[in-house]
Amino acid sequence: MTAFNRRESLKTLAALGAAGSLGPLAWAQKPLTVGVIYVGPRDDYGYNQAHAQAAAELKKLPGVKVVEEENVPETAAVQKTMTGMIQQDGASLLFPTSFGYFDPHILALAPKYPDVRFSHCGGLWTEKNPKNVGSFFGYIDECQFLNGVIAGHMSKSGKIAFVAAKPIPQVLRNINAFTLGARSVKPNITCHVIFTGDWSMAVKEAEATNSLADQGCDVFTMHVDGPKVVVETAAKRGKMVCGYHASQAKLAPNAYLTGAEWNWLTAYKTILEAAQAGKPHPNFLRGGLKEGYVKTSAYGPMVTDAAKKQADDIKAKMVAGSFDIFKGPLKDNKGNQVIAAGQVQKQTDLKLEQMNYLVDGVVGSV
Known part of the structure; x- marks a missing residue:
């Protein structure tokens, strides 16, 4: 089905949103349909291509079907795309990959489809969010x-x-x-x-x-x-x-x-295997070079x-695990101390997730 039809022809399917719960046995036995959504073209030599490379590897796995849609903007259009994948394609695991898909779009749909797992790339999930929603990201x-x-x-x-x-x-x-x-x-x-x-x-x-x-x-x-x-x-x-x-x-x-x-296959497989086994949805996944979430070019x-x-x-x-990027003394490019001498912010430190400054040596402003 074309992207246009998926987004525009859902009027007869709305009632399916209240489908019955799937227990762990059903998760394990049913072939799993995975939906992957891109904000741009899959061959952009960049963000979308990195995700498309992981999706291509998922297609090779037994018992997995992958449906994809590219060039989906960070608007209500992504809600229509996700709904189409769920209702028309039977997707029970979605990877909406772009940063702006999360709020309000994933958060609006997740409560309507409690048996569908939403895995967002970006890092915004908190305990206040639905349990069938998660985020993953790498320490690139x-x-x-x-x-x-x-x-x-x-x-x-x-x-x-x-x-x-x-x-x-x-x-x-x-x-x-x-x-x-x-x-x-x-x-x-x-x-x-x-x-x-x-x-x-x-x-x-x-x-x-x-x-x-x-x-x-x-x-x-x-x-x-x-x-x-x-x-x-x-x-x-x-x-x-x-x-x-x-x-x-x-x-x-x-x-x-x-x-x-990026090496998104590491996160994709972790999330997919949890769904296949009926285990709790991973809500917050992070990893760097050590965990195989990122890699360097030749x-x-x-x-x-x-x-x-x-x-x-x-x-x-x-x-x-013996090297820290962000450690004191560190000043921003306005001369303010942002990390005190002797202090270290590890990759898991939430302060890094909330960074709002440019360091000394950067010419530019936020």
Whole structure:
């Protein structure tokens, strides 16, 4: 069924919302239909592609059917899509992947379908939310820190760049980690950031990249849904790039240094296996390099041995759980102390989930 029909032809199906409960035995015996919803195209070389890669692996599993819909906006349209997947396709587990799908859309539907499991990518679930709703996310700031280490070694101008969508905590955390990684190599390096205002705005992403190139930045990274424009524009300007979400190495093989990638299959399988076994829905899942939620892109041919060695040494400490990105003394870029000397904020610290500042060394404002 087409996306248009799924969203628009539900008038005769509303009564199905009160379907009977499924017990644990039913969960285990019935083939499981999984719905995956993307805010953009599945082949965007970015956020949506990373999720699509995990969905493709789910399709290979026995007893699992996957239905997908792409280009679903963060509006009431996603409620229609989710309802269609539940009522028409029989989906009992949904992965609505975009940040804006959660509130109010998932929260509006979940009470109507208590036997459907909703797993949102982003990190907003609390004890006040329905038990059939959960969130999962990865500590990809670990990989952005490693991007920063490589950028610090490779930058000749002492200026690196970050093209960002919105100043939400997850984005700020990545900007800060990238900057701190670079400053661990060159303490005086600066990271220049431009916010485009939305997750996917090709024209503004190109404008931001060119503006940052004009300012003398020579290594770029980003946090937008589809990094393709930033990667290709930076490469055309003769700049170097650290990727994000998925590998963009094919787009600019002579400019691509490394990248921060998601490995969503780890979370997907954990959530799927709980549903198949009739176990409680995982409400709050997190993991980093150690847990296999994130990974780094292969190094490009221009990356120096010294850069590789330092990044690999830090990565090994991260996997071992002996390296902390956010520790004091740490100031924001306005001179305020945000982490006191001797203090450490571990990856599980809720303060990192609520980050609202840019660290010292970032040129830009929230």
